[in-house]
Amino acid sequence: xxxxxxxxxxxxxxxxxxxxxxxxxxxxxxxxxxxxxxxxxxxxxxxxxxxxxxxxxxxxxxxxxxxxxxxxxxxxxxxxxxxxxxxxxxxxxxxxxxxxxxxxxxxxxxxxxxxxxxxxxxxxxxxxxxxxxxxxxxxxxxxxxxxxxxxxxxxxxxxxxxxxxxxxxxxxxxxxxxxxxxxxxxxxxxxxxxxxxxxxxxxxxxxxxxxxxxxxxxxxxxxxxxxxxxxxxxxxxxxxxxxxxxxxxxxxxxxxxxxxxxxxxxxxxxxxxxxxxxxxxxxxxxxxxxxxxxxxxxxxxxxxxxxxxxxxxxxxxxxxxxxxxxxxxxxxxxxxxxxxxxxxxxxxxxxxxxxxxxxxxxxxxxxxxxxxxxxxxxxxxxxxxxxxxxxxxxxxxxxxxxxxxxxxxxxxxxxxxxxxxxxxxxxxxxxxxxxxxxxxxxxxxxxxxxxxxxxxxxxxxxxxxxxxxxxxxxxxxxxxxxxxxxxxxxxxxxxxxxxxx
Amino acid sequence: xxxxxxxxxxxxxxxxxxxxxxxxxxxxxxxxxxxxxxxxxxxxxxxxxxxxxxxxxxxxxxxxxxxxxxxxxxxxxxxxxxxxxxxxxxxxxxxxxxxxxxxxxxxxxxxxxxxxxxxxxxxxxxxxxxxxxxxxxxxxxxxxxxxxxxxxxxxxxxxxxxxxxxxxxxxxxxxxxxxxxxxxxxxxxxxxxxxxxxxxxxxxxxxxxxxxxxxxxxxxxxxxxxxxxxxxxxxxxxxxxxxxxxxxxxxxxxxxx
Numbered sequence: 001x002x003x004x005x006x007x008x009x010x011x012x013x014x015x016x017x018x019x020x021x022x023x024x025x026x027x028x029x030x031x032x033x034x035x036x037x038x039x040x041x042x043x044x045x046x047x048x049x050x051x052x053x054x055x056x057x058x059x060x061x062x063x064x065x066x067x068x069x070x071x072x073x074x075x076x077x078x079x080x081x082x083x084x085x086x087x088x089x090x091x092x093x094x095x096x097x098x099x100x101x102x103x104x105x106x107x108x109x110x111x112x113x114x115x116x117x118x119x120x121x122x123x124x125x126x127x128x129x130x131x132x133x134x135x136x137x138x139x140x141x142x143x144x145x146x147x148x149x150x151x152x153x154x155x156x157x158x159x160x161x162x163x164x165x166x167x168x169x170x171x172x173x174x175x176x177x178x179x180x181x182x183x184x185x186x187x188x189x190x191x192x193x194x195x196x197x198x199x200x201x202x203x204x205x206x207x208x209x210x211x212x213x214x215x216x217x218x219x220x221x222x223x224x225x226x227x228x229x230x231x232x233x234x235x236x237x238x239x240x241x242x243x244x245x246x247x248x249x250x251x252x253x254x255x256x257x258x259x260x261x262x263x264x265x266x267x268x269x270x271x272x273x274x275x276x277x278x279x280x281x282x283x284x285x286x287x288x289x290x291x292x293x294x295x296x297x298x299x300x301x302x303x304x305x306x307x308x309x310x311x312x313x314x315x316x317x318x319x320x321x322x323x324x325x326x327x328x329x330x331x332x333x334x335x336x337x338x339x340x341x342x343x344x345x346x347x348x349x350x351x352x353x354x355x356x357x358x359x360x361x362x363x364x365x366x367x368x369x370x371x372x373x374x375x376x377x378x379x380x381x382x383x384x385x386x387x388x389x390x391x392x393x394x395x396x397x398x399x400x401x402x403x404x405x406x407x408x409x410x411x412x413x414x415x416x417x418x419x420x421x422x423x424x425x426x427x428x429x430x431x432x433x434x435x436x437x438x439x440x441x442x443x444x445x446x447x448x449x450x451x452x453x454x455x456x457x458x459x460x461x462x463x464x465x466x467x468x469x470x471x472x473x474x475x476x477x478x479x480x481x482x483x484x485x486x487x488x489x490x491x492x493x494x495x496x497x498x499x500x501x
Numbered sequence: 502x503x504x505x506x507x508x509x510x511x512x513x514x515x516x517x518x519x520x521x522x523x524x525x526x527x528x529x530x531x532x533x534x535x536x537x538x539x540x541x542x543x544x545x546x547x548x549x550x551x552x553x554x555x556x557x558x559x560x561x562x563x564x565x566x567x568x569x570x571x572x573x574x575x576x577x578x579x580x581x582x583x584x585x586x587x588x589x590x591x592x593x594x595x596x597x598x599x600x601x602x603x604x605x606x607x608x609x610x611x612x613x614x615x616x617x618x619x620x621x622x623x624x625x626x627x628x629x630x631x632x633x634x635x636x637x638x639x640x641x642x643x644x645x646x647x648x649x650x651x652x653x654x655x656x657x658x659x660x661x662x663x664x665x666x667x668x669x670x671x672x673x674x675x676x677x678x679x680x681x682x683x684x685x686x687x688x689x690x691x692x693x694x695x696x697x698x699x700x701x702x703x704x705x706x707x708x709x710x711x712x713x714x715x716x717x718x719x720x721x722x723x724x725x726x727x728x729x730x731x732x733x734x735x736x737x738x739x740x741x742x743x744x745x746x747x748x749x750x751x752x753x754x755x756x757x758x
Contacts (some may be wrong), residue, residue: 017692095757223633224614228597229556231579256750268616268637270660273687274750278657282632283572283591283610292551296594300556302577345756420756459505 004088007047010067011055017063018042024055024064029425029435030418031352037215050416054425057412058201086346090480097347099190100419102246102340102383102405105350105450109338110357110490111389117480119467126469128460130268134470135456137400138162139237141308142374160306160330163236163398166195167456167469169390171448172240172335172381172402173219173310175203177254177263177275178342180436183411183428186444188212192450193445199402202252202277204266205231215306220297222251225267229300234449237306237331238297240290242281243338245356247348248312251279255343258422260431291327299312303378306330306377313337313359314352317372318366324376325367331377333402339382340405342429356382357396364397364476373397373476374409386460396494397476410446410451510566512543519546523570526550534559549589554582571608574601577618590627593620596642600647602728606648613640615661623729624648624668629656634688636660645725650678656702658746659687664721664738667694681705682744686751690744691718693736714743 011032024033031047033055035041049066052142056064073081086097114199119125128131141160150155171187178201185208187198192215201219204226218235220227232238243249254263254275264271292310297307308331309324311317317334324332338354341349344415360380367373380393381402393401405415412426419429427438459471468474482499483491489497514533518526527613530553530687534543539561543710544553547567558578565573565584574582575594596615603620609627612620617640627649632653634642641659648669655663668678675695682690685700690715698707698741710718718741719733726733 009694089757093757096755098756149526224595224616224635225593228616229558229576232556232576253752253755256753264637268640269635270637270687272749274752275657276657276659276684276686276752278633278684282613282629282656283594292591296552296555296572296575296591298553299524302531302556303524 003092005047005085005092006071007049007069009046009051009324010069011044011046011049012065012067013042013044014065015041016065017061019061019063020062023060027054027058027425029054029423029430029432030031030421038133047245050418052414052416052425054412073145093297094397096345098241098343098420099346099349100341100343101415102338103350104417107337107355109357110381110486110494111385111392113384113484113486114357114392114483114494114496116388116391116395116462116466116479117482125467125469126464127306128464131464131469133460133461133463135167136164137168137471138164139331139377139379139399141376144374160314160367161303161432163197163306163464164195165197165477165480166408167452167459168394168398168400169452169455170196170379170402171198172339172404173201173217173239173244174342174404174408175201175219175254176205176266177201177258178483179408179428180424180430180439181206181208181262182436182441183408183444184441185209185441186409186411186439186448188215189411189441189445190448190452191215193449194456196452199239200226200235201239201402202226203263204253204268205260206266210234219310220293221277222279222281223275225269225277226307227266227274232297234299236431237308237476238301239333240281240293240297240309241309242284242309243312243314243335244310244341244344245312245335245337245353246341246342248314248353249279250345250348252277253343255420255422258431262432269303287323287327288374290324290329291356294328308333308377308379310335310379312339312352313354313356316356316451317354317359318362321363322370322372324368325372330378332363332401333379333381334363335402336360336380336382341419347425356384356393358493360393360398361396361496365495367477387455387462390455391459391462391474392481394459394471395477395481396483398494406451407448408446411439412491503608506680512541513539513569514541515543515545517545518548518550518567521550523550527552527555530554530557530563534561534676535591539677539703542650547573547586552701554580558734569738576652576697577601588622593618593644596620598640604729609651612644615644616640617642619643619645619724621645621728622647626650626654629653631655631658631661631663631690633657634661645721647729649676652679652753653681653683654678654680655685655688655690655744656680657684657686658690659685661688662717662721663688663690664718664725666725667692668723668731668736669720670694676700680718684751685746686749687712687746691741692744693739693741696742696744701744704747704751706745708743708745710741714741 140162146157191198202221213234221241310333337353377399380398424430551570573592578597588607590608598617606624611630628651682705
């Protein structure tokens, strides 16, 4: 069928600069560029371009640029180009529209309406260059109270398992399968260097990454891929995945094309079959059932490590989180509306769930009201872009945050949203060995560790500016936030006063 | 050594589970295994304790007298558990290797996501037994059910073998289960006795047993009779049918690329 879709991008090649070296031909995972040996020049098929800039960045003579196709439709606030293009794509395929990465629609970004405080005159700020700043965060349930041995002064209370992270920033779940092993190894190495954790997603822990088990959160999802006693023993924490911000309420399908021999070995499924993670866990239909799985995992790991639960932020998130705490989870990860994915139906990604800022504030408030906030750590996920977002999340009540998109951007990702195609020119969201070789895990880890170092320095600066020398003092301290340009009801949910008040 | 010989001798160690919380019971099982060589461990007066043998990596043989609770042998790697009584829900949840032999019935989601090992249930099983069973390389899990099953047997099945014997049914009485193999995309289900097409999921095909199927079924029936008694030849005389996935990728054409 003739496609009625116009190309999304236009590739501009400066013929005076182009030396026909064919780097672009080799770099593009989407076969945009080709060499015409008869004419002796390189040409481009614009309609295949996804706008990932791989060719632009690697062109040795800067001969290439990529523009959004300036094609104008008749202006229509209702029938915007994207809306019409989606209709055309479905008319031509009859399928569910797939997409990758997080929600790109212009929902309010509350981080950008929250501002942080700083000390002036009445309480001195602290200079983190000269004074110690404490960012270490202990993940895990906290006891009601602690008692000390009166003789020795040692802690007499038996603590639930605690996992310290040197920075309150963890790499969110990205499975081997959805991303390449080189990308996952980059995350693992960076987590080890920075003293934090990465998350295996529902893809098992590849044997080459067992050395990083101390820095791994191992995920248990409905498909139970790669889950065996060894996997549970290797991980530092165990996470039951109930939901994901990009696709609340549905499961995952890793298409057979991506189930290579290595992916198959790690997930422990046959090569080339679809890896279907059904929407629900078939042993969980209630909070009581969730408790059963939490304690099954605690029994299997002999109560040696925190067992957490990841959910998507949905309308009743506060009540759900309360139930999860009562079910015995040691941490709750909440993934908001802008959380990303390797593949999700576009309609789910763009229309289901609520923003993380509101969800986080609602959950923290609810757990405090019920007197059970100490029984879990809260991890906020879905749309954390920089160190200011991290700090605002902590002030809203998070113990730590998950980042994924920011980490992939550090590895070269341009958020082209084509992860599901498996052709990623940056070697991230692909299993094609020609493409995955592009990521050198030690260089990838360097980029990621640099990012965490930069954010952590900025967090120390901002904390010091507020006159705070320990992150713990900011946690849930919403008086250090003010709202700009938000409605009364939004401020009520966020528990934040307007700027100037 | 046959089951009978083993049972007529004394176990190496015993634990009285009366009134013991599951957490303490499992700790005591692990302690017992650490104390020294223990090939057979008997648990007496078990009454609903969950997670017995969960995550256990050993080759011990655990004999349970009474009724174990949910998630019996979940994530288990190696042990043999023999239940002299009924088992509840989630037995063999994500079982890695080892055996669970139930001299009675087992509840819902028996064998959920198991990827290795074998489960033998003398009587029937509850809903969604064998759901999302999977296999990899030489690991091919087996679930043998002497009685019949509630609906959604082998749902989402991705590998392994389910054998449904229907020994509690009258001659020509059909299996009461429906939606068998819904979403199935791997593995095989053998059914002894009558099952109609309308009882099967849309993704399921039906075939006569071939030689290799017959060899496998015969071996499993002999093992079943070894555990629970009965005449394997008599069991094998009834007709069997093989259910298999029609598509390895049932949802391959769902999406617009």
